[in-house]
Amino acid sequence: MxxxxxxxxxxxxxxxxxxxxxxxxxxxxxxxxxxxxxxxxxxxxxxxxxxxxxxxxxxxxxxxxxxxxxxxxxxxxxxxxxxxxxxxxxxxxxxLQGPPPLDPVRARLLAAPSLPAAGIGAAAGDPRLIRLRHPELGDRYPRFQFEEGTDRPLPVVGVINRLLMADRDPWGAADWWLGGNSWLGGVPADLLGSVPDEELALAARELVEGD
CATH class of the missing domain: 1.20.120 (Four Helix Bundle (Hemerythrin (Met), subunit A))
Structure with missing residues (x-):
């Protein structure tokens, strides 16, 4: 070349x-x-x-x-x-002048509802949580990871994020949660609370072990 x-x-x-x-x-x-x-x-x-x-x-x-x-x-x-x-x-x-452009996948993930580090209290920095870096807003934590109306992380999210190695590949983990999943028949983040936690974890384990 x-x-x-x-x-x-x-x-x-x-x-x-x-x-x-x-x-x-x-x-x-x-x-x-x-x-x-x-x-x-x-x-x-x-x-x-x-x-x-x-x-x-x-x-x-x-x-x-x-x-x-x-x-x-x-x-x-x-x-x-x-x-x-x-x-x-x-x-x-x-x-290169101004903020860097986002690729389409990251732009989609950052467009999902999220919370700043200041909005989740002691959970900020928890390696079991997905933390995405926004070029203008700083660290953002996708909202689905927390109990509705609170800053308390959902236990099943921590379990699955460990399987997905969210501390090493937060974008890949976020894409699993916020993308369509044929095994589950929907978007995993949208299925929290309506699909048993064990079934969500099994779907993530199937992905990891399949790789």
């Missing part, structure tokens, strides 16, 4: 990439892209690409950019040819 092809891939998955990076990593990404855009010598461009690799190495394993980095990015062609097309790079740099 050439640098131009890599930049095109990065552009195609830009919202998903930015959503996976914290503010410090986005600043480092902007610096690496700027150095790449300003490079006029192969050595400088290669150093900038190494900087990009360092910033993006913590992306999830299944991310298309991660797979491309594993395959390698190589410079090729005539020494008299331009190193790379700078216009796509400048467009990416321009989009």
């Amino acid at each position: 050439t640098p131009d092809e890599f930049v095109a891939l990065l552009r195609d998955h830009w919202p998903r990439t930015l959503a996976a990076l914290d503010p410090a990593a986005r600043e480092q990404l902007a610096s690496a892209l700027r150095k790449l855009a300003d490079s006029t010598e192969p050595q400088a461009a290669q150093a900038a690409m190494r900087g990009l690799r360092r910033v993006l190495r913590d992306l999830p394993d299944e991310h298309p950019v991660t797979r491309a980095l594993r395959d390698g990015v190589r410079f090729a062609g005539s020494v008299d040819a331009p190193l790379l097309d700078r216009q796509p790079l400048l467009a990416l740099l321009g989009s």
Whole structure:
């Protein structure tokens, strides 16, 4: 893969990439892209690409950019040819101004009713609860995790969140709760209280053990 092809891939998955990076990593990404855009010598461009690799190495394993980095990015062609097309790079740099865009899945999950950390008292920080990071509002806890009208976590939610490893993958756990589930015939979060807790836990266990 050439640098131009890599930049095109990065552009195609830009919202998903930015959503996976914290503010410090986005600043480092902007610096690496700027150095790449300003490079006029192969050595400088290669150093900038190494900087990009360092910033993006913590992306999830299944991310298309991660797979491309594993395959390698190589410079090729005539020494008299331009190193790379700078216009796509400048467009990416321009989009880094302001809050990062959300990928559609995370946007959907953050749109569900939720509570701030200040609204759940001692439960804030409990690793058994799903905590989602909103780019503007900070930490949010999906509302379904608590007894109606209270800040008390539902015991079954803690049990299932442990099965789903919500402390390591809160977005995946939230997607299980807030997405359709063919095994249960509905959205798990909507079925709390109407479907036995044991059946909800069994559905989550089937997912985990099936993987």
